[in-house]
Amino acid sequence: MAHGVVQVTNPNNSRWRRRTGEYETVAAAIAAAAEGDVLSVSSGTYRENLVLDRAVTLRCADGPGTVRIAPASGVALTVRAAATVQDLLVEGQDISSAALLVEACAPELSGLRLNTRSAVGLEVRDGARPTVRGCTVDNPGGVGISVLDGAGGLFEECEVVAAAQSGVSVRGGATPRLVRCRVHHASGAGLSVTGENSSLEAVGCEVYEVRGAGVQISQQGAGQFTDCQVHRTTGDGISLDTDAVLALADCDIHDIPENAVDLRARSVLTLTRSSVRRFGRNGLSVWDPGTRADANQCEIHDSTGDYPAVWVSDGAVAILDGCRVHDVPDALFVLDRGSRADVVDSDFSQIRNTAVSVSDGANVQLDDCRIREAATGAWFRDHGSGGTLAQVSIDGAATGVIVTKGADPALERCTVTGPAEAGVYVSAGGRGSFTGVRVVGSRGYGFHVIDGCRSTLTRCRTERCARGGYEFAEPGPVTEDCTSDRAATDDVPAPVPGSAPPAGSASRLTAGQPSGQQASYGLLAGVPEQAPPPAPAPAARQGDEVLADLDALVGLDGVKREVRTLIDLISVGRRREKAGLKAPSARRHLVFTGSPGTGKTTVARLYGEILASLGVLERGHLVEVSRVDLVGEHIGSTAIRTQEAFDRARGGVLFIDEAYALAPEDAGRDFGREAIDTLVKLMEDHREAVVVIVAGYTAEMERFLASNPGVASRFSRTITFGDYTSEELLRIVRSQAAEHEYALGEDTDEALLKFFTALPKGPGFGNGRTARQTFEAMVERHAVRLAHVDEPTHEELQLLYPEDLPELP
Numbered sequence: 001m002a003h004g005v006v007q008v009t010n011p012n013n014s015r016w017r018r019r020t021g022e023y024e025t026v027a028a029a030i031a032a033a034a035e036g037d038v039l040s041v042s043s044g045t046y047r048e049n050l051v052l053d054r055a056v057t058l059r060c061a062d063g064p065g066t067v068r069i070a071p072a073s074g075v076a077l078t079v080r081a082a083a084t085v086q087d088l089l090v091e092g093q094d095i096s097s098a099a100l101l102v103e104a105c106a107p108e109l110s111g112l113r114l115n116t117r118s119a120v121g122l123e124v125r126d127g128a129r130p131t132v133r134g135c136t137v138d139n140p141g142g143v144g145i146s147v148l149d150g151a152g153g154l155f156e157e158c159e160v161v162a163a164a165q166s167g168v169s170v171r172g173g174a175t176p177r178l179v180r181c182r183v184h185h186a187s188g189a190g191l192s193v194t195g196e197n198s199s200l201e202a203v204g205c206e207v208y209e210v211r212g213a214g215v216q217i218s219q220q221g222a223g224q225f226t227d228c229q230v231h232r233t234t235g236d237g238i239s240l241d242t243d244a245v246l247a248l249a250d251c252d253i254h255d256i257p258e259n260a261v262d263l264r265a266r267s268v269l270t271l272t273r274s275s276v277r278r279f280g281r282n283g284l285s286v287w288d289p290g291t292r293a294d295a296n297q298c299e300i301h302d303s304t305g306d307y308p309a310v311w312v313s314d315g316a317v318a319i320l321d322g323c324r325v326h327d328v329p330d331a332l333f334v335l336d337r338g339s340r341a342d343v344v345d346s347d348f349s350q351i352r353n354t355a356v357s358v359s360d361g362a363n364v365q366l367d368d369c370r371i372r373e374a375a376t377g378a379w380f381r382d383h384g385s386g387g388t389l390a391q392v393s394i395d396g397a398a399t400g401v402i403v404t405k406g407a408d409p410a411l412e413r414c415t416v417t418g419p420a421e422a423g424v425y426v427s428a429g430g431r432g433s434f435t436g437v438r439v440v441g442s443r444g445y446g447f448h449v450i451d452g453c454r455s456t457l458t459r460c461r462t463e464r465c466a467r468g469g470y471e472f473a474e475p476g477p478v479t480e481d482c483t484s485d486r487a488a489t490d491d492v493p494a495p496v497p498g499s500a501p502p503a504g505s506a507s508r509l510t511a512g513q514p515s516g517q518q519a520s521y522g523l524l525a526g527v528p529e530q531a532p533p534p535a536p537a538p539a540a541r542q543g544d545e546v547l548a549d550l551d552a553l554v555g556l557d558g559v560k561r562e563v564r565t566l567i568d569l570i571s572v573g574r575r576r577e578k579a580g581l582k583a584p585s586a587r588r589h590l591v592f593t594g595s596p597g598t599g600k601t602t603v604a605r606l607y608g609e610i611l612a613s614l615g616v617l618e619r620g621h622l623v624e625v626s627r628v629d630l631v632g633e634h635i636g637s638t639a640i641r642t643q644e645a646f647d648r649a650r651g652g653v654l655f656i657d658e659a660y661a662l663a664p665e666d667a668g669r670d671f672g673r674e675a676i677d678t679l680v681k682l683m684e685d686h687r688e689a690v691v692v693i694v695a696g697y698t699a700e701m702e703r704f705l706a707s708n709p710g711v712a713s714r715f716s717r718t719i720t721f722g723d724y725t726s727e728e729l730l731r732i733v734r735s736q737a738a739e740h741e742y743a744l745g746e747d748t749d750e751a752l753l754k755f756f757t758a759l760p761k762g763p764g765f766g767n768g769r770t771a772r773q774t775f776e777a778m779v780e781r782h783a784v785r786l787a788h789v790d791e792p793t794h795e796e797l798q799l800l801y802p803e804d805l806p807e808l809p
Contacts, residue, residue: 026050026069030058041067041088051078052085052107059086064111076100076116079107079130087111095141098123102130106153110134117141121163124176125149131156138162144186148172155181166192167210170221173197180204187211189239190230193221200224208232214256217244217267231255237279240267247272254278259285260300263316266290273297280305283328289315289338297322308333308357312341319343326350330357331374337361337384343369354379355397358407363387372396377416380407380430389414398637399423400439403430403455411437421637422448423462426455426477434460445471446484457482546609554735554768555728556599562719563603566590567610574614588616589683589714591705592695594721597769600695601655603721608653611691618651625654627661630675638674646682646690653691660700676704676711683714724768726756732771733778742779743798751802758808777806 023029026046029039030053038057043066050069052058060067064087069076076092078101079085090112092099099116102109104126112135114121121139123146124130130153137144137160144160144167147153152175160167160183167183170176170193178200183190190207191214193200199222206229207214214230217223218241227250230237237256240246244267251274253260260279263269264287271294276283283300286293293316300309300323308330312318315338323346325331331348332355334341339362346366348355351374358364361384368391371377377394380386383406390412394400400416400423403409408431416423416439423439426432426449435458439446446462446469449455455477462469462484469484547567550560566588576582588611592600605622612620625645632638646654656662662672683692694704694715705712724732730752737744744752752774759770781804786792 030054030056043067045070047071049074049076049078051080052083053080055082057084057086058088059084060088063087065089065113078103079109080105082106082108084108085110085112089113089115092116092118092121095119098146099139101125102128102151102153104128106130108133112136114138119143120146121160122146123148124151124153124174125172127151129153132158134158136161140164143167143169143188144183145169146171147174147176150174152176154179157181159183161185163187166190166216167207168192168200169194170198170200171195175199176201178202178205182206182208184209189216189235190214190233191216191223193217193223193244194219196220198222202226202228204228206230210234213237213239214253215239215246216241217246218242220244222246225249225251227251229253233257236260236262237276238262240269241265243267246270248274250274252277256280257304259283261285261293262287263291263293264288267292269293271295271298274299276300277302278304281307282311283309283325284318285311286316286318287314291316293318295320295323299324299326301326301328303328305329310341311335312339312362315339317341320346322346324349329353331355331371332364333357333359334362334364335360340364340387343367345369347372349373351375355394357381358385358387358409361385364389366390366392368392370395375399377401378409379404380409380432381405382407383429386410388412393417394419399425401425401432402427403432403453404428405430408432411435413437415440417441419444422446423465424448426453427451429453431455434458436460438463439469440464442466445469447471447477449473449477453477456480461485546606546613550603550606550610553599553602554731555724556603556721559599559603559719559721562717563607563610566717567614570611570616571614574616588691589717590691590693591701591715591718592693592721593698593701593718595697595723598721598723599768600721601657603719604653604655604693604695607693608691612652617653617691621649621652623649623652623654624657626657627672627675630656630662630679631671638671639678642675642678643682646679646686649690649692650686651689653693656692656694658696659694660696660704663704663706680711680714724771726753729756729768729771729774732768733775736772736775737800740779741798742782742800745799745801748800748802748804751805755805755808774806778804781806 023032025048026041027048027050033039033054033056035055040059040061043062045068047070049071068089068091070091073094075097076090076099080103082105085107090100096119098120099114099118100122102124106129108131110133114137116139118139119142121137121144125148128151132153132155135158140162141164143165144163146169149172154177156179158181163186165188167186167190172195189212190210191200202225204227208231210233213235214233215238220243222245224247230253232255234257236258237253237260240263242265247270249272254277257280259282260276262285284293303309306329309325309328310318310332313335315336318341320343326349329352331351332341342365344367347370349372354376355371355374356364356378359381364387366389371394373396375398377397377400378389379402381404385407386409388410392414395417398420400419401411403426406429410433413436418441421444423442424434424447428451430453432455434455437460440463442465444467446465448471450473452473452475457477457479458481460482464485550563594600601624608617608620608622611617623645629645630642632641662675664672705715730749733752734744778800782800786796
């Protein structure tokens with residue numbers, strides 16, 4: 001056939017019309033066409049499996065989307081030549097094959113819509129290099145676009161609107177390029193690159209609404225992304241594994257519930273001028289020996305979770321140059337021997353906990369960096385952990401630098417300004433070398449070195465430190481040429497031990513400490529003086545009156561027996577003491593276990609009143625606290641908070657609800673254990689002053705009791721609060737109704753029993769709280785029902801009926 005146009009009409013018509021001949025199928029028209037011919041297909045549905053094996057143009061005669069290629073099975077359209085295909089609607093229903101297959105050729109595909117439920121929407125393989133523009137793939141049955149077996153090509157302004165697996169899959173040495181493409185609503189990775197020599201270049205692309213990782217590169221795969229966005233995934237934003245390599249420039253990764261970027265197993269990431277924000281776990285997570293992340297001029301900020309922004313562990317390396325990390329719980333955590341972080345000319349600010357944490361033998365190097373408004377500027381936690389901070393400024397932290405448990409960092413020419421507690425705090429065998437370090441405007445000490453830690457201070461200086469420039473414990477650090485602007489009582493500089501004192505001044509162990517007075521050490525030594533005692537409490541109720549209140553509680557028969565046994569033991573013990581006999585050991589501290597809403601707080605309050613009536617406690621009042629009341633954000637503050645709570649409870653009961661939260665399962669960097677240790681010591685030192693009751697779920701409380709060797713011995717009696725039965729919940733509702741001058745109408749008792757029996761009783765079941773909420777809901781529905789009655793009777797205003805019950809959840 002000479003070059004010309006083959007026109008194809010709707011197959012429902014009697015004939016195909018063409019300029020040079022007639023064909024009964026599109027396949028026949030393709031077979032008859034010559035290189036360079038144009039095939040214009042009339043609108044309609046063509047249930048054929050087409051193979052385009054010559055360089056022709058296939059297009060719609062009546063405009064885009066008017067021609068539908070939809071065979072019953074198999075590949076709808078196979079392209080094996082440098083053909084041009086325009087504006088077709090391609091549909092496939094075969095879960096074992098692709099809807100559109102491009103093999104070993106370089107065609108041009110434009111304006112295609114692939115609406116399919118196939119294994120693959122568009123598959124490019126065998127070295128093919130298509131140019132694909134303005135195409136859409138909707139494949140809720142499999143992969144959106146698959147490029148494999150050394151293929152490549154250009155994909156420009158294309159969109160994957162749905163995929164049951166990866167949106168775009170690259171493997172087998174394929175090397176496609178994506179420009180201004182969008183991939184969303186995929187149920188695997190948005191973009192997946194796997195295998196040696198496989199790589200993906202993406203420019204101006206967007207990946208979002210993905211049920212998995214946004215970008216996943218593994219098994220020596222590689223990628224280069226420029227000006228791309230990854231957001232709103234359910235997994236990690238970007239995941240690199242097993243020798244993967246990725247370069248990101250001018251990219252934005254945001255609104256990720258897991259790690260924004262996660263690297264493992266010798267993967268390498270280069271991140272330039274990019275933003276990582278609103279992530280649920282780590283912004284940048286780097287694991288394993290040989291894994292390396294280089295971030296240059298990047299911003300990591302606005303964490304939505306409770307994890308460090310940058311995490312480096314298991315021998316990995318991270319380099320941050322000219323970066324900003326802000327508005328996160330912790331900025332940089334480096335863990336494990338062989339792990340390293342090098343940070344240059346970077347800013348850490350608005351850090352809720354610790355800006356830089358180094359532990360388990362890891363190492364950091366910070367040069368010319370700025371840390372502002374953090375609870376702790378830098379914390380070197382344990383033996384083998386160290387590194388160098390050079391020309392680092394720390395401004396507005398609670399504590400500037402903490403060194404503990406054998407850590408040995410070096411600080412050179414650093415400045416700590418305005419710390420709330422201490423500029424530098426060294427304890428528990430920490431060491432450290434401090435050269436030319438200045439602490440200015442501390443509301444506590446400048447340098448606070450306790451536990452006899454042997455740090456080295458050279459040419460350090462403190463200025464305007466409220467409690468003194470230096471606080472040391474014997475034998476103390478080694479100092480040389482260190483000065484302070486003044487002592488607490490002198491206006492002349494006060495050097496520290498080992499320094500040569502200036503003329504006319506005297507060396508001091510502790511700046512501002514009177515001569516001969518023993519220095520105080522330890523966390524609790526810094527607790528402020530006690531507040532004035534509270535106003536006298538009302539006269540304690542008689543024991544019988546309180547016990548009557550206990551007996552009036554609905555259910556809890558086992559609890560009542562346990563409490564009465566304990567009260568009898570204490571009461572008889574006091575009588576024996578008066579008679580000159582030994583009293584049995586009183587186990588006053590208790591563990592309450594059980595579900596929420598089972599009356600634990602109420603029983604604790606009554607227990608305190610009973611002990612007060614027996615003269616065991618001075619006041620018998622209840623102080624209720626939880627983790628948030630005891631645990632601080634930095635070292636030392638937890639001990640102070642715990643002491644303050646204990647002091648408020650003196651003469652009464654300290655009730656710690658959900659006490660197991662003080663000993664979380666993943667407690668590597670948690671201050672809850674400090675609260676437990678402090679509490680155990682206070683209970684030992686003040687045995688008669690406070691009764692402590694800890695409460696929570698049964699299994700979790702077992703973990704709490706095992707968290708400290710002294711805990712279980714001090715809480716030797718456990719009282720279990722069982723869930724209320726349906727009958728007991730009914731009694732609570734009756735009690736609430738009587739208290740508020742309501743009554744249960746005919747059949748309401750039976751309806752309530754059925755309601756409570758059918759009510760789901762999972763871990764979140766509220767027990768007595770649920771009964772009270774049910775009563776409140778009935779009162780509301782009763783009010784709605786009577787609001788439209790003009791003159792309700794006195795009985796109607798009181799009676800609650802089955803129709804007032806709320807719907808079951």
